[in-house]
Amino acid sequence: MAINANLSKQEIETNNDDDLVPLLVAEDIIKxxxxxxxxxxxxxxxxxxxxxxxKLFLIGPSGSGKTTLVSVVAGITKPTSGKVFWKNLSKDITRSTYEEIIKARRTFAGVIFQDSKLLPHLTVKENIELAGFYAKVKQKVVKQRTEFLLKFLGIWDKRSKREDTLSGGEKKRAAIATTLITNPKILIGDEPTGDLDVETAESILDLFDRINVELGVAICIVTHSQQVAARANRILELRDGVIIGQHGSQISLRKLENSRLLEIDRQSRIVLPKSVLQDMHSPKHFSITTENGKIILHPVYKTDFEPNNMTHVTTCTMCGNLVKNKVKFCDHCGAPITDKGENNGFKK
Ligand SMILES: Nc1ncnc2c1ncn2[C@@H]1O[C@H](COP(=O)(O)OP(=O)(O)OP(=O)(O)O)[C@@H](O)[C@H]1O
Ligand SMILES: [Mg+2]
Structure with a gap:
């Protein structure tokens, strides 16, 4: 395949500055x-x-916060608190106006979600050119770069086609091209291959590898797929809105405990895996000792500082009322109290 070598070399060099400074920093994000x-x-x-x-991937069960996190670091969603820094903007983007974010994002990040769409009345080439026009890339550069991307992404033959005549993989390649027209430093994506069959997904993943290696673009992508995760430099595991651990590419999504390094976050918190706690009959407290450089956690099932004049209570999952433990029905709304209602405290 012919690639515009001059253009790609020039662009790789622009992506080659100061590899020691992080490209993107997220600090204490709460949403x-x-x-x-x-x-x-x-x-x-x-x-x-x-x-x-x-090449960083984000994994975690449904509802763990992955989409929210990539939307926040891509500057699409404002967090409730916390900071996000992009290398090309010398201020926290969560404090920036939408206009500043949109302007900075043009050269910083390409964002690709599962439902990223082309404009149906335009050809593939026109879609890519329009993305460049909106991003205020010079017309001459847009022309050169569109040609380069059509070839690089293997859709040169499809340049005059419209979305409804393209395969799923071709649509995806075209959507990727629209995000690369501004020469971004990072591609941020939410399950970008989730809607493709295994073979087509594999070819798109090969492309992500090439975009990463040959164009020097960092990748930060959410995935549920073993196929995707095995291609990572690093994988962050989210659970219930916190990063509980990191993994390398030797990961099995079915046996995360085999590769997980527990994460100590900026507040010195460690989240213990639920499976480990369940195996220990879910203690609420631990005492801690150190021995030969190891930290040992000793489960404590009953403390003697629990007040005597208090009783354990459970939250009714229907109305939120506090009811005494072992009660079968909520005395406020009458809903049955299931085992799911967690013992969550004390009441006089
Ligand atoms: N716009 C919203 N309004 C209210 N709650 C939301 C909204 N978006 C997400 N949530 C909630 O925030 C939590 C995290 O959602 P998020 O979509 O980030 O999870 P996810 O890890 O991407 O899940 P999945 O793997 O299913 O895509 C969930 O409990 C979800 O119900
Ligand atoms: Mg999601």
Whole structure:
């Protein structure tokens, strides 16, 4: 395949500056969604960095906060608190105006989500050119770069086609091209291959590898896929809105405990895996000792400082009322109290 060698060399060099400074820094990100009276803590203090040219993936169960996190670091969603720094902007983007963010994002990040779409009435080439036009890239550069990207991404033959006549993989390549037209430093994505069959996904993943290695673009992508995760430099595991651990590429998504390094966050917190706690019959406290450089946690099932005149209570999952433990029905709304209602404290 013919590649515009001059252009790519020039662009690699622009991506080659000071590899020691992180490209993206997220500090203590908290995001609380408010729907009516219900608050959901989607992120509970997440910090991480992405290095230049790094290939970083985010994994975690459904609802753990992955989409929220990539939307925050891509400058699409404002966090409730916390800071996000991009290398090309000398201020915290969470304090920047939308205009400043949109302007800075043009040259910093390409964002690709599962439902990234092309404009249906334009050809592939026109879609890419339009993205360059909106990003205020010079017309001459847009022309050169569109040609380069069409060839680099293997869709040169499809340049005059419209979205409805393209395969899933071709649509994805075209969508990637629209994000690369501004020569970004990082591609941020939310399950970008989640809607593709295994073979097509594999070819798109090969492309991400080439974009990473040959164009020097860092990758920060959410995935549920073993196929994707095995290609990472580093994988962050989210659970209940916090990063609980890191993994390398030798990961099995079915046996995360085999490769997990527990993360100590900026508040010195460690989240112990639920499976470990369950195996120990879910102690609420631990005492701690150190021995030969190791930390030993001793489970404590009953403390003698629990007040005597208090009783354990459970939250009714229907109305939020506090009811005494072992009660079968809520005395406020009458809903059955299931085992799911967690013992969560004491009441006089
Ligand atoms: N706009 C919103 N309003 C209210 N709650 C939301 C909103 N978006 C997400 N949430 C809640 O925030 C939590 C995290 O959601 P998020 O979409 O970030 O999870 P996820 O890890 O991407 O899940 P999945 O793997 O299913 O895509 C969930 O409890 C979700 O219900
Ligand atoms: Mg999601």
């Amino acid at each position: 609380i969604y408010q729907t009516g009276k219900i608050e959901t803590q989607a992120l509970r203090g997440v910090s991480f960095k992405v290095k230049p040219r790094e």
